[in-house]
Amino acid sequence: MSGVRVLIGTRKGALILTSDGKRKRWHVSGPHFGGWEIYHLKGSPVDPNRLYASQSSGWFGQIIQRSEDGGKRWEAAGGGLTTAPSGMPVVEGNKFVYDTSPETGKPLTTHQWYDGTQHPWEFKRVWHLEPSLTDPDTVYAGVEDAALFRSTDGGQTWQELAGLRGHGTGPGWHPGAGGMCLHTILLDPSNPGRIFVAISAAGAFRTDDAGKTWRPINRGLKSQYIPDPNAEVGHCVHHIAMHRSRPSVLFMQKHWDVMRSDDAGESWQEVSGNLPTDFGFVIDVHAHEPDTIYVVPIKSDSEHYPPKGKLRVYRSRTGGNEWEALTKGLPQRNCYVNVLRDAMAVDSLDSCGVYFGTTGGQVFASADAGDTWAPIVRYLPAVLSVEVQTLP
Amino acid sequence: MIRVVLPYHLRMMAHVGGEVKLDVKGVVTQRSVLDALEARYPMLRGTIRDQVTEQRRPFLRFFACEQDLSHEPPDAPLPDAVATGAEPFLVVGAIAGG
Numbered sequence: 001m002s003g004v005r006v007l008i009g010t011r012k013g014a015l016i017l018t019s020d021g022k023r024k025r026w027h028v029s030g031p032h033f034g035g036w037e038i039y040h041l042k043g044s045p046v047d048p049n050r051l052y053a054s055q056s057s058g059w060f061g062q063i064i065q066r067s068e069d070g071g072k073r074w075e076a077a078g079g080g081l082t083t084a085p086s087g088m089p090v091v092e093g094n095k096f097v098y099d100t101s102p103e104t105g106k107p108l109t110t111h112q113w114y115d116g117t118q119h120p121w122e123f124k125r126v127w128h129l130e131p132s133l134t135d136p137d138t139v140y141a142g143v144e145d146a147a148l149f150r151s152t153d154g155g156q157t158w159q160e161l162a163g164l165r166g167h168g169t170g171p172g173w174h175p176g177a178g179g180m181c182l183h184t185i186l187l188d189p190s191n192p193g194r195i196f197v198a199i200s201a202a203g204a205f206r207t208d209d210a211g212k213t214w215r216p217i218n219r220g221l222k223s224q225y226i227p228d229p230n231a232e233v234g235h236c237v238h239h240i241a242m243h244r245s246r247p248s249v250l251f252m253q254k255h256w257d258v259m260r261s262d263d264a265g266e267s268w269q270e271v272s273g274n275l276p277t278d279f280g281f282v283i284d285v286h287a288h289e290p291d292t293i294y295v296v297p298i299k300s301d302s303e304h305y306p307p308k309g310k311l312r313v314y315r316s317r318t319g320g321n322e323w324e325a326l327t328k329g330l331p332q333r334n335c336y337v338n339v340l341r342d343a344m345a346v347d348s349l350d351s352c353g354v355y356f357g358t359t360g361g362q363v364f365a366s367a368d369a370g371d372t373w374a375p376i377v378r379y380l381p382a383v384l385s386v387e388v389q390t391l392p
Numbered sequence: 393m394i395r396v397v398l399p400y401h402l403r404m405m406a407h408v409g410g411e412v413k414l415d416v417k418g419v420v421t422q423r424s425v426l427d428a429l430e431a432r433y434p435m436l437r438g439t440i441r442d443q444v445t446e447q448r449r450p451f452l453r454f455f456a457c458e459q460d461l462s463h464e465p466p467d468a469p470l471p472d473a474v475a476t477g478a479e480p481f482l483v484v485g486a487i488a489g490g
Binding site: 035036057058059060061062063075076078094095096097123 | 399400401402405434435437438439440442443444449451452485486
């Protein structure tokens with residue numbers, strides 16, 4: 001019987017849970033990298049035992065970790081030595097250098113700061129790692145301050161896809177409350193040249209030539225918190241999801257508003273429908289039903305907890321607009337946790353499993369597409385990210 | 393032989409227990425000690441000094457001989473007691489929090 005592996009990033013380390021296909025009993029491994037912030041872990045679709053992890057710390061900066069055995073053992077990617085012309089050892093695995101060369105980057109060194117002035121781009125951390133769909137050694141990194149990097153040697157060295165920052169709107173991007181982060185990377189399985197990314201608080205962007213050129217895809221987004229609610233950039237996109245069988249259909253949880261695009265982001269329509277609030281962070285798609293989507297409504301942008309203290313996942317089987325509350329097994333009183341943008345995932349077993357983690361340290365799972373839920377682990381540090389691998 | 397004491401998380405990363413002992417060629421300075429440390433433990437590169445600017449990370453300090461050397465120039469000679477191994481060079485994580 002096949003099984004699942006759940007990769008959990010928290011404020012104080014990573015945990016890895018495994019179960020067989022029944023998803024009733026769970027083995028917990030970790031914490032790995034105890035004491036470090038683990039913004040994200042993700043496995044290669046080509047080689048499920050190849051995992052990447054973003055390990056960071058306010059004291060020690062950014063580390064990229066890599067595992068070849070499904071998370072039992074880890075090594076700092078780039079921990080091996082290469083030698084520079086000077087003869088000094090050089091390790092590049094933790095090095096994210098913005099590309100400002102005229103050939104590729106169209107030199108760009110500042111973005112909009114909170115006070116409206118221009119501010120230099122400064123690397124802070126990796127928010128999201130997205131392994132290639134075809135090559136286990138190729139992985140993308142979405143970073144703060146917002147930029148997209150790619151490694152083609154298993155995380156040992158990183159190069160910026162500088163056309164994103166350099167395409168023209170970069171000086172108008174500005175940080176949200178959580179920083180100016182590139183947090184969503186979607187690789188189109190039907191078109192190797194097409195990548196979608198999302199940045200807070202700039203919006204969504206797309207390349208059709210594997211990262212050389214980019215353009216904003218925010219038409220239809222309306223954000224009342226910016227001077228021009230319909231601006232080309234400046235929107236606080238929280239997360240985007242797609243179903244791999246239908247990559248031109250995108251679902252977005254924006255700061256406020258749940259949105260849908262049927263044309264690869266060329267235009268967006270609101271599908272918040274009957275949600276109790278359309279603020280939230282996560283959004284994901286059922287593994288086998290491309291029009292079944294999930295969100296976790298959060299009361300407001302200043303009250304980062306569920307309405308009425310009831311933790312409810314909302315499911316739409318119609319690609320939005322019509323939503324049903326899923327409550328069975330979830331706390332329905334006195335619950336004031338948040339569910340952060342990368343903290344929901346699905347498995348692809350016959351009965352689709354849905355998983356999400358909370359800032360209160362619980363990870364809830366449903367083995368029946370959301371009908372019933374149970375915590376598979378509790379009392380963790382605040383959960384930053386949840387990814388799921390369906391194992392053969 | 394230079395003795396270096398690392399904070400807990402960097403000892404875990406480098407898989408070392410107590411003090412690290414390093415051979416440093418030439419003048420013993422912050423830069424030459426950290427170069428030797430990173431050459432021996434490449435996984436530490438970027439964790440003490442920024443990879444690009446080579447500046448000390450803001451929440452780390454360098455102490456030795458009961459002095460705070462954090463703001464000394466990176467190429468200034470360290471105290472003789474550090475250069476002779478009588479005293480360790482301490483990399484200290486700031487206590488931050490409530």
